[in-house]
Amino acid sequence: MPPPGLQDYGHPPLPSQQDPGVLRVTTNLVLVPTLVEHNDGSIVYGLKASDFSLYDNGVPQQVHLDDDMDxxxxxxxxxxxxxxxxxxxxxxxxxxxxxxxxxxxxxxxxxxxxxxxxxxxxxxxxxxxxxxxxxxxxxxxxxxxxxxxxxxxxxxxxxxxxxxxxxxxxxxxxxxxxxxxxxxxxxxxxxxxxxxxxxxxxxxxxxxxxxxxxxxxxxxxxxxxxxxxxxxxxxxxxxxxxxxxxxxxxxxxxxxxxxxxxxxxxxxxxxxxxxYNRYLLSFHPTDLTPGLHHLEVRLNNGIQAIVIARASYWATSPSG
Missing domain, CATH: 3.40.50.410 (von Willebrand factor, type A domain)
Incomplete structure (x- = not known):
């Protein structure tokens, strides 16, 4: 059973061991989960950051790959x-x-x-x-x-x-x-x-x-x-x-x-x-124009595969 007072919308629990003020501002760091598959649907493993190109509204971004995702x-x-x-x-x-x-x-x-x-x-x-x-x-x-x-x-x-x-x-x-x-x-x-x-x-x-x-x-x-x-x-x-x-x-x-x-x-x-077999790409946006941004992930080095990745994020102005 839920603790008292948690059944009404708008009052999520804030466990005491966590800081309720810790909310990640995603326009400072955007995470881009990316699944890469062969044409037969099998997963492509072993790719490096250099194998990916990432575009924010058509503009290339510097890509980071989380190697410790597991x-x-x-x-x-x-x-x-x-x-x-x-x-x-x-x-x-x-x-x-x-x-x-x-x-x-x-x-x-x-x-x-x-x-x-x-x-x-x-x-x-x-x-x-x-x-x-x-x-x-x-x-x-x-x-x-x-x-x-x-x-x-x-x-x-x-x-x-x-x-x-x-x-x-x-x-x-x-x-x-x-x-x-x-x-x-x-x-x-x-x-x-x-x-x-x-x-x-x-x-x-x-x-x-x-x-x-x-x-x-x-x-x-x-x-x-x-x-x-x-x-x-x-x-x-x-x-x-x-x-x-x-x-x-x-x-x-x-x-x-x-x-x-x-x-x-x-x-x-x-x-x-x-x-849980997605690559976790991330980048710091260079364009903080408020609103919906389109994302595109491409493969480099002649790799032929299907890319399934986060398609968008929402940027906010510096004032929120």
Whole structure:
């Protein structure tokens, strides 16, 4: 059960051992998670910083590659819808609990659980023992008719931003594709929030269209997916149609639609495998023009492979 006072939106917990003032200003350092795959979908390992070129609004940037990513602590929020049609996929959501260890990587991971219908509820605080999250997913009660995805993602970002500054931040969102009932977070504000946050979004989406069921969505990659993030208004429109997929494109994450079928576990395994086999590139922007910036990652030295990377970030003025 959550501690008293944590069920209302807008009051994320601030554990005493952490400094609530430690919020990373991402326009000083932008993290760019980058997955590199062969044409057959296998992962390309062993690349160096010199193998990458990174462009911010078309301008080349100096790239840094984190060589110790496997040792970097991770803060993971599992954000699960329980409203509207979520009870129809309750069996799959229960399976997710037993698969969470796949998302904890090889290093130290603190996992928290947020469940939502018309509002988000903080069920489990950050812990290195994911068994508490697994137990709550197994017994997750159906919610009401709401699906306040915008509010739930905003709340999850609040939680992650108050984690230690040296942690990588990952949001695993399990939901439908459209918002129903958010009252605190708007699409424009979430576009800015996610653009300012060095958070990798992974998405498992239920009740998709038949066309979506046959298509994995990768953030910022080719594979025939649309570039949803060119102009700002296109981003807003994309968010109205499919919030999780747009968040994935913005952060360089992964998007997997699922239904009531036997592929669920396979999709989760692939999602987790990709999540922790990304290269973590970073750069200090040379152009701090406020607003949405487009990112592009290319491979050097004649390397032929598919690049799936963070597609954008949001720059703020020096005054905030």
């Amino acid at each position: 040792l970097t602590p991770i803060s993971l929020v599992v954000c699960v819808e329980r409203g509207r049609d979520a009870p129809l996929v309750q069996e799959e959501i229960q399976q997710l609990g037993t698969l969470l260890q796949l998302f904890t990587g090889g290093g130290h991971t603190d996992t928290a659980l947020v469940a939502f219908d018309s509002k988000p509820v903080y069920l489990d605080g950050f812990s290195s023992n994911p068994s508490y999250v697994e137990q709550d997913l197994q017994s997750l009660a159906p919610g009401n008719g709401g699906a306040a995805i915008l509010d739930a993602v905003g709340y999850s970002l609040d939680l992650l931003e108050h984690q230690p500054a040296d942690h990588r931040r990952v949001l695993l969102l399990v939901s439908e594709s459209r918002d129903h009932g958010s009252t605190h977070v708007t699409i424009p504000s979430l576009v800015q929030r996610i653009g300012q946050s060095n958070t990798l979004v992974l998405s498992l989406v239920f009740s998709p269209s038949r066309a979506e069921l046959n298509n994995w969505g990768h953030g910022g990659g080719s594979r025939g997916t649309m570039n949803l993030l060119a102009p700002l208004m296109m981003t807003y429109n994309a968010m109205r149609k499919n919030i999780p997929r747009t968040l994935v494109h913005m952060t360089g994450g992964e998007y997997a639609p699922f239904g009531r079928d036997k592929r669920f576990q396979m999709d989760v395994v692939e999602l987790a495998n990709h999540a």
